[in-house]
Amino acid sequence: MFYHTKRLQYEAKPEQPDAVYAHKLQELIGGAWGEMTVTMQYLFQGWNCRIEGKYKDMIMDIATEEIGHVEMLSTMxxxxxxxxxxxxxxxxxxxxxxxxxxxxxxxxxxxxxGGGALPSDSNGYPWNGRYIIASGNLLADFRANLTAEAQGRLQTARLYHMTDDPGVKDMLKFNLARDTMHQNQWLAAIEELKKDGVEDTVVPDDLLDEEHREHASSLWHLSDGESSDQGGWAGGTAPDGNHEFQYNANPEPLGGMASAPKPEDHLYATYS
Amino acid sequence: MFYHTKRLQYEAKPEQPDAVYAHKLQELIGGAWGEMTVTMQYLFQGWNCRIEGKYKDMIMDIATEEIGHVEMLSTMxxxxxxxxxxxxxxxxxxxxxxxxxxxxxxxxxxxxxGGGALPSDSNGYPWNGRYIIASGNLLADFRANLTAEAQGRLQTARLYHMTDDPGVKDMLKFNLARDTMHQNQWLAAIEELKKDGVEDTVVPDDLLDEEHREHASSLWHLSDGESSDQGGWAGGTAPDGNHEFQYNANPEPLGGMASAPKPEDHLYATYS
Amino acid sequence: MFYHTKRLQYEAKPEQPDAVYAHKLQELIGGAWGEMTVTMQYLFQGWNCRIEGKYKDMIMDIATEEIGHVEMLSTMxxxxxxxxxxxxxxxxxxxxxxxxxxxxxxxxxxxxxGGGALPSDSNGYPWNGRYIIASGNLLADFRANLTAEAQGRLQTARLYHMTDDPGVKDMLKFNLARDTMHQNQWLAAIEELKKDGVEDTVVPDDLLDEEHREHASSLWHLSDGESSDQGGWAGGTAPDGNHEFQYNANPEPLGGMASAPKPEDHLYATYS
Amino acid sequence: MFYHTKRLQYEAKPEQPDAVYAHKLQELIGGAWGEMTVTMQYLFQGWNCRIEGKYKDMIMDIATEEIGHVEMLSTMxxxxxxxxxxxxxxxxxxxxxxxxxxxxxxxxxxxxxGGGALPSDSNGYPWNGRYIIASGNLLADFRANLTAEAQGRLQTARLYHMTDDPGVKDMLKFNLARDTMHQNQWLAAIEELKKDGVEDTVVPDDLLDEEHREHASSLWHLSDGESSDQGGWAGGTAPDGNHEFQYNANPEPLGGMASAPKPEDHLYATYS
Amino acid sequence: MFYHTKRLQYEAKPEQPDAVYAHKLQELIGGAWGEMTVTMQYLFQGWNCRIEGKYKDMIMDIATEEIGHVEMLSTMxxxxxxxxxxxxxxxxxxxxxxxxxxxxxxxxxxxxxGGGALPSDSNGYPWNGRYIIASGNLLADFRANLTAEAQGRLQTARLYHMTDDPGVKDMLKFNLARDTMHQNQWLAAIEELKKDGVEDTVVPDDLLDEEHREHASSLWHLSDGESSDQGGWAGGTAPDGNHEFQYNANPEPLGGMASAPKPEDHLYATYS
Amino acid sequence: MFYHTKRLQYEAKPEQPDAVYAHKLQELIGGAWGEMTVTMQYLFQGWNCRIEGKYKDMIMDIATEEIGHVEMLSTMxxxxxxxxxxxxxxxxxxxxxxxxxxxxxxxxxxxxxGGGALPSDSNGYPWNGRYIIASGNLLADFRANLTAEAQGRLQTARLYHMTDDPGVKDMLKFNLARDTMHQNQWLAAIEELKKDGVEDTVVPDDLLDEEHREHASSLWHLSDGESSDQGGWAGGTAPDGNHEFQYNANPEPLGGMASAPKPEDHLYATYS
Ligand SMILES: [Ca+2]
Ligand SMILES: [Ca+2]
Ligand SMILES: [Ca+2]
Ligand SMILES: [Ca+2]
Ligand SMILES: [Ca+2]
Ligand SMILES: [Ca+2]
Structure with missing residues (x-):
């Protein structure tokens, strides 16, 4: 259950109106990486968390904060x-x-x-539920969260340069700071999952023996750029410590012809 | 420009038909974390890449591979x-x-x-372009890619347990392996960005001095769970090496009242 | 079955072209509260009406009129x-x-x-079927219709002030008048439902004894504004004549902890 | 700014699992009339409210409650x-x-x-921002809210009959009761707006003299049902006390031919 | 302006209820190729038609018929x-x-x-305005219409085999017949456009000299199937009578490297 | 499986930047008739093709080309x-x-x-999977493809007139030419289907005897335009050679009253 105070988490007062900037700011409210996304993503993750204690409590702390970010931006x-x-x-x-x-x-x-904010992005497209993920697997989801805070801070930084209003910039300095904090927070939480031994490097931490191991470490060179073998992903030990990267320089298909079976008559697929 | 061979990257032959499983498999084709997503995400990232060489070439290698994954799943x-x-x-x-x-x-x-695959997920919702991100910032985008491969392998692993058809399982063992590889690959690429000095821990690597630094490191305890201060995110040095985590145990709002200005008459917002 | 006459219900001739206004007018065609919405909402309600006679006939009268409103606006x-x-x-x-x-x-x-109207709103978002409701319950649906005509007249009034073209304003004076009529019409129809004894105040008119009556009349004061107890909703007899409003000034949760059960292994939700 | 307690507003414990019912319950979470809709609709209305005091405070009270309803249903x-x-x-x-x-x-x-709730409806379609309205006009929006609570209680009542689980039914009895309260609440608030003289019957309370008054009171009989003149909407004084209903039994179009102007050459519309 | 009669264009009475088939039939109401699509596509084409007379009148005849098809299917x-x-x-x-x-x-x-039809398809996805086209170019649009009637009849034929209810089959025999008629109708109309000299084979009938003519007739063989040169599209005179088909058996790219320019600093695209 | 070369199929170099034109060009990337549509439509059709040989090989040739068109436009x-x-x-x-x-x-x-292309149209709406069709019936699908190339060339021609940049115009001259080729190609393929005897004029080539033949040839005159009987669709032999067009000048409904059955009690549809 939730409680609300009418005071904003941080002040949201522009020095002057600016209708074009109000249009652009919609991205941070209802965009794929906006505050509605992190609000709903963290709420659903908290409710879907199957391991009680610090992880769940932390998720609910930040989820609750994010509702207030939608409030700040809508007010602005x-x-x-x-x-x-x-x-x-x-x-x-x-x-x-x-x-x-x-x-x-x-x-x-x-x-x-009527002169207010909309639950839409800067192209007028409405926020929707397919933007969020709450898979129940904390490592997969914390990576999604880290991504969201990274894309969110990136967009905020871009918007920071699109205004010279001191009031707007003051609020964005708070938002930028929170996004810095939250990137660090999810990075720390990812480390903690490994330290606690509940998740490892590859998601999920299973089927690593069942999968076709010979295909779990090779980069298939399918585009004719000359340099894809020059990165750390083309050789050496992989980050999971469990595979040696390989470079498949001249990849050939392993499967047979792509084809679809003879159709049922009543579906009228063309056949002869 | 692209070329195509009619042979599949890996075989996609079920031992027996299974229409319910064909319904579920749609998630891996047209779901938010399916093969259409990684295909389009990597293609747009490759085209939007502003730094020539190994990063761009690697992105295009994997983007091109992913088109073939949509092909394998549609055939299956x-x-x-x-x-x-x-x-x-x-x-x-x-x-x-x-x-x-x-x-x-x-x-x-x-x-x-007519008995074929659809560009939709397992609830019949069509794939759409808001699923992907190609921001131009490689660290932000590689985190998105790592997330996609993690969620993708998670869903594939769940689906692996939902069938006992040897042909289907054989293909999924290939898919699982590629998702393992690709998680390692993006992790390695993230390290490489830092090693090359083009990106750091926080995205974007700027405005860290302009932002309100006093708010860049504290967890706001806004939910009454008792344990959120027990994780690595509540104290100690943050992953960026640049902040000390803090725990704001009794957070108070910093801003004034949320309010909206007096409306323009012609918008008929209620006012008195 | 339907018939069409090529003459417009009312004239739709601007004195001069105005491409920006043509952009704004899309809201009245394909917006959530535009003419496509009332057209389809009333048609589906008429077809879904389970009580023959005056209600159904009236719904079909207005439904048929609304198709002509889409025609007028598209022509404009x-x-x-x-x-x-x-x-x-x-x-x-x-x-x-x-x-x-x-x-x-x-x-x-x-x-x-090609210079014509689109089935989209003023942000270019297409009209879609989730905008409408035809629940079969006439009181619930007439409230939806009253809302649609109210939001519709509000938007039309706003648009009325965004042009000074006499031809456009003349058409909008007709639209405004119809929206006035239709608000009155749905209000009258709501009264008639009660007068006829087929619906009452609360939708649906059932389960009022089964529901937890002690929670059917109290305002939970969950935000710290000081004035929510000063309205007619915080005390006295409720509009249904069946409850006495109460004010829960210091609400406490009634349920237990929010939690989710131990996950199935094959779903790989994090657990320890 | 918001705070959260981990206890649910009301208990949400089924006696037994029921996966099909979990599918159906999605409608109350992410459907057009579900709890995400009232949560976001009331929050945006509160933030967009231009008149301080009891109305805004009441909106924020109920908005905050609704977040907790999403929590209850997701837990269930x-x-x-x-x-x-x-x-x-x-x-x-x-x-x-x-x-x-x-x-x-x-x-x-x-x-x-992973065995958790989704931000989608019972057909797997994601919740989206076009479901909500926060127009700034309180009468128009309170009608939308009354509709939402009516459709919401209708759907809840239908779902009440689709289960015989005592735990589920117990929670739904709470939800039904809150929907009863909230219907009464918005009805009372609508009365209060009129009593306070800030809004009247027709939305918006303006342009009633400018609009074509001769078209503001007649029902156009455009479908051949025989009974649409038998309701209170076809004669007598309209609910606004300002018009006399009329019945246009043989309606003729008032406008000229629907036509579109000669196209610009570069748009290649067919012309001769 | 429109008129309505309560009688259906054709009877829509099943012999027995069948809830699963009611689910499937949604495709013909709100699917991409369903009756809502042809209704709205033909209406918007009629309103957007820039050439008065037989074409526009015919479009409005069929558009008006299609509204009645939505009615028949919703009733069914x-x-x-x-x-x-x-x-x-x-x-x-x-x-x-x-x-x-x-x-x-x-x-x-x-x-x-409440037991009625929805404006959605057989996967519960709502009809939306992006399904239709009214470009103003009659040849382009008549091809779209021919496609719609072909896909529509194909889906109707598939559904015809999914029921053995005589009442349903009787209605579908009418729908099939109308789709046959409408395919013939659009084929005839396409011929008429050419006969009247207002459109030709290629849409639009212009820029045929400006375009790079050397690329207007060759099939690029970019997939390794062996037989694409064995069709009428790989040699001989093209249907427009204006080009000779050619087969580009070993296609090489004509452009330079795909690349994106150096980014603006404030957008934080990765660059070094 | 696919391969990629970094060279573009055709050059995509504007002489000067033009941000408004970059906005408009999005239509050709992510619009309903843009390059993402033909890419995905042809790919899914190729994978869904049930008849091996020239048709399938040709579809895959052009599908593979279209991926490269998205690349050209995104680069531009x-x-x-x-x-x-x-x-x-x-x-x-x-x-x-x-x-x-x-x-x-x-x-x-x-x-x-970050200064790159988006998978969206010129109104910022994302591309989605409901834009495409791969029905398995080649005649129905080739008509869809012919439509796509016609609408695509029409939009390209319109955009050709919206710029005077020689570099942009040079690329569009290539695109126009390919759209000319592809219209001819699908027209030729439609002829080939008939020549090969696998499809005929009406889709699907079945149920022509079962359907109500008396309704398979008449134009219902439901709109009061005077000229719809003056086209080739109102008399003479229909294009399928199997019907004689007729003109139903005064159409009367053939069915009974539209009505819905008595509702189930637990659905609370209004009834008395
Ligand atoms: Ca935030
Ligand atoms: Ca993949
Ligand atoms: Ca209207
Ligand atoms: Ca509620
Ligand atoms: Ca039809
Ligand atoms: Ca193309």
Whole structure:
């Protein structure tokens, strides 16, 4: 069960409205790597966690924090939209700066949201549940989380350079810092899983003997670039300590012809 | 530009048809973590790669391999569907095993695909482009790739236990092995990025001084689990070597009240 | 079965083309609350209506009208796009008004629609069937319809202020009026359901004794705003005449710990 | 900012696992009218609320409660999936009850979720942001909320009859009760908006003089059912007290021919 | 503007209910090639038609017919769902035929639709606007229409073999016949466009001199199948009468290296 | 299995960057009729082809070519985005040409793609698997392919007129030529199917006697346009040589009333 305080985790006050930036900021709310994603991903992971204690408790701590990030960004968007020229017709525009705004606004923020944030990304595409993963396997999921915080900080950093508003930048400095923390946090948690002996390097930590081991270590050179054999992935011991990388320089297919069986008559697949 | 050989990378021949399993296998074709995802993710990453040489060449090698994985799985699905009882009415079913098949088939594989595979997952939801990321930042993207191979091998391992067909299992042993290789490969590539000095631990490797450093290392304890301070993420040096983890046991909000500005009249937001 | 006349229900002639406004108007065609939604929602409700007579006949009257609203808006969009500068390159733009148009057009209206309307909203997202509800329960559905006409009139009113074209405004005055009528119509129909004794206040009109009655009237105060106890929802008799509102000022959870069971081995959920 | 307690708002313990019911329950989590919808709808409405005080505080109270409902249902689903026969092949099924389970399970709950809940509905379609509305106009949005609680209680009631598990039924009795409360709550809030004079009957409370008043009160009889003139919507004073309903028994179109203008050459629309 | 009669274009009465078949029939309502697609595709094409007269009038005739096909199929689905065992628990199933139904029903038809049809396909995926095309170019669009009627009849024929209910089969015999008619109709219309001289073989009928003519007639042999040169597409005069087919047996790329430019610093693409 | 060469099939070098055009070009990558569609459609058709030899080999030749078209367009987009003013704030814009760019850029190309192409269309909507068809029936599918190449060339021709960059135009001249070839190719293949006697005019070539033949040739005149009887589709022999077109000038419904059966109690459909 959850409780809410009306105060924001961190301040979200722009110095001035900026409707085009409000459009761009939608990416951090409803984009594939936005705050709705980490909110829902961490919540579902916490609820799906099968091992009680520190892992689950930590996941729920950060999940709960992320709801507040959606709140901060939505608040910022509404404030950036104050006085947005949504009722301005194009033909009346006489100023290039206004022209950029009239062309670059998110029309739905006005028509649908009444000047508020939307659960969508910067191209107006709605957030959806296929963005998240809660597989029950903590190593697989912590890697997903590390990715999310990395892509999230990358996008935040890009957006940091797209504004010069001190209020916006102040909030983004908080967001950047949290994303730094959270990258470190998931990296530490991945180490902890190994230290605790519950997961190892390869996900899942099983079937390593059943799988065709002769194919578990070779890079198939299927594109004619000249340099793919020059990386650490083409030779030496693999990170799992259990395989020696190999380079398959002239790969040939191992299987037979791709083909599909004779069709059932009632399906009318072409056959003769 | 691409070339194709009609031979499969590895054999994809079931011993017997199994329409329910053909339904489940769709997850590995068109699911969020399926072969269409890694195919398109690696292709777009290769095309978006801004640094010529070993990284780009390696990405294109594996991208090209993945197209062939979609081919293997689609071939397997068509063969598993041979003779599927798609024309069987429920009321005529007299056998529990057939009842399970009639209830558990993917109807679209017959009605739409004529007994072939679909670009959809095991719930019939189509693959879509928001599943992939090609950000141009190789560390962020390699983490995404490592995640994809981990989730992919996890799903493959689960599916391995859902069949006892030797032909299917033989192919999955190849897929499992490739996912092992590819997890090692991306782990090695992440190390190589650091070794080459082009990326570091935190993505992106910038704004670490501009961000609010005081918030870049603390876990906010916002859920009442008792154990989140017992992990390596709550104290000690963070993985980036640049921060000391801290535990914020009684977190208070730092911002002011969440609020939205007075609305423009023409938007008819409720105000008084 | 349906018949069509080529004349529009109401005239849809702009005085002048306006490509940016044609972009915005897409919301009323293919948006979640646009005319495609009410068309399909009312049609499916009519077909799903289990009580013959006045309700069903009225639903089919309005459903049939709404198809004509999609027609009016699509016609308006095509006319607003006449001569749109879709072939204008940005670098040749020398006028701010044109710049706003070049930046603010819906590119797909030209590239895909050849200057015609699309079945999409003002962010280019396609209309989809999850927007509509036809549950078979008329009270639940009439509330959905009332909502649709309210959101629809709200968006139309916002759009009314975003143009000064007399021809567009004339059509919107018709649309606004129909939305007024339709709000009144669904409100009247909701009253009629109660008057006829087929539905009451709470949907569905059942299980009111089975449900945990002690939890059917209390507002849980889970956010620290100070004023939620000052509304009519925090005390007194509830609108159904069957409950007394209560205010749970210091809510405590009633359930046990959230937890998930020990996982099956073959699913590889982390466990120790 | 939010806080979380690990205890559930209400207990969510099935007496026995039931994988088919776990599939059906997804509708209440990730369906268009499920708990993710009310969670996000109320949160975005609270953040988008432009009038401080009782309305906003009440919205945030209920928004915060709804996050906990997603938690309860996700917990219930994980427990219903305990020991689910996801590794059972169809051909080995010898019992009709098991056949129903093998055919009726949600395969993704095993393959993707590792035995946990998904952010999807009972057809495996992911929750998405277009399901919610936060328009800033409280009357329009409270009607949407009333609809959501009505459709939600309707679906819950249907699901109540699809199980005989006492533990599941006990939780649903709580959910039903909350949906009763919330329907009453939004009805009361709608009354309060009128009592406070901030909103009236028609949304928005404006342009009632500008719109074509002669078209604001007539039912167009466009389908040949005989009874649509027999309801309260076809005559008498409309609910807004401001119009007299009329019945347009033989409606003729008022506009001219539907047509699209001569196309631009470079768009290659067919013309002669 | 549209009118409606309550009588169906053709009878839609099953002899007996069949809930699994009601699930499958959804494909013809809300599938990519279902009746909602042809309804909306023809309506938008009619409204987007830039040449008055026989073409536009014919498009509107068939568009109007198609709305009635959605009506027939939705009526059929509701009747097939009469008495569906949606409240049956799996564990109580004792009969294989019932097991197939319980596993193979569309749960949303009960939970969401209350026993009615949904605007979704047979995998529960909602119909969406990206399924349709109304490009303004009649030849391109008539080819799309011919395709839709071909895929539609193919799916109807498959479904014809999936039932033995005389009532269902009777309706499908009407649907099959209309799809035969409509394939002939679009074929005739394509001929008429050429006969009238408004369109030719290649869409659009322009830029045939500007394009690189040397690449407008050769098949690039990029897959190692041995027989692609044995079809009429590999030699002789092309159907447009304007090109001679050629076979490029050993194709080499014509362009330079695929590469992306040096990135902007603020986008943090990896570079060294 | 596939191989890749780093050289492009044809050169993709713009003379100058143009960020607005890069936005528009997304349609040809990830649009419903873009290169991702033909790539995946032809691949799945090839894998689903049930008749070995020239048809299958030809499909795989062109499928493999299309992957390279996605590569060309993605490369072009990245190059067009070089130096794009994604970090430019609207208020600093002083030039109309720049205003058009700032308003008309695809923000996700910068924020998400780091200056690279996205698997989305020109409205930012992601490519998805429901765009493609691989039915197993070659005539139905070749018609879909002919449509795709026609719509694709139409969109390419429109885009050809939206730029004056010689490098872009040079690449589009290649694309136009390939689309010309591919239209001819599918037309020839359709003829070949008939010549080989494996398919005929109507899809599928069956049930022509079972269907209600009296309804297989008449145009139902359901819209009041005056000219729909003036086309070749209203009289004379139909293209299949098997029917005589008829014109149903005053069509009456043939079925009974549309109605839905009495609902099950537990579904709470309104009934009295
Ligand atoms: Ca965050
Ligand atoms: Ca793979
Ligand atoms: Ca309307
Ligand atoms: Ca709830
Ligand atoms: Ca039809
Ligand atoms: Ca192509």
């Amino acid at each position: 968007v509404a404030r950036l939209l104050e006085g947005a020229p949504s009722d301005q017709t194009a033909k009346a525009v006489q100023d290039p700066a206004l022209a950029a705004v009239v062309g670059g606004m998110d029309f739905q923020q006005a028509i649908v949201g | 699905v068509a063969r598993l569907l041979e003779g599927a009882p798609s024309d069987q009415t429920a009321k005529a079913v007299q056998d529990p095993a057939l009842a399970a098949v009639v209830g558990g088939m993917d109807f679209q594989q017959a009605i739409v695909g | 969009v095509a006319r607003l796009l006449e001569g749109a500068p879709s072939d204008q390159t940005a670098k040749a733009v020398q006028d701010p008004a044109l710049a706003a148009v070049v930046g603010g057009m819906d590119f797909q209206q030209a590239i895909v629609g | 689903v994980a427990r219903l999936l305990e020991g689910a026969p996801s590794d059972q092949t169809a051909k080995a099924v010898q019992d009709p009850a098991l056949a129903a389970v093998v055919g009726g399970m949600d395969f993704q709950q095993a393959i993707v979720g | 689905v509701a009747r097939l769902l009469e008495g569906a065992p949606s409240d049956q628990t799996a564990k109580a199933v004792q009969d294989p035929a019932l097991a197939a139904v319980v596993g193979g029903m569309d749960f949303q038809q009960a939970i969401v639709g | 987009v990245a190059r067009l985005l070089e130096g794009a003013p994604s970090d430019q704030t609207a208020k600093a814009v002083q030039d109309p040409a720049l205003a058009a760019v700032v308003g008309g850029m695809d923000f996700q190309q910068a924020i998400v793609g």
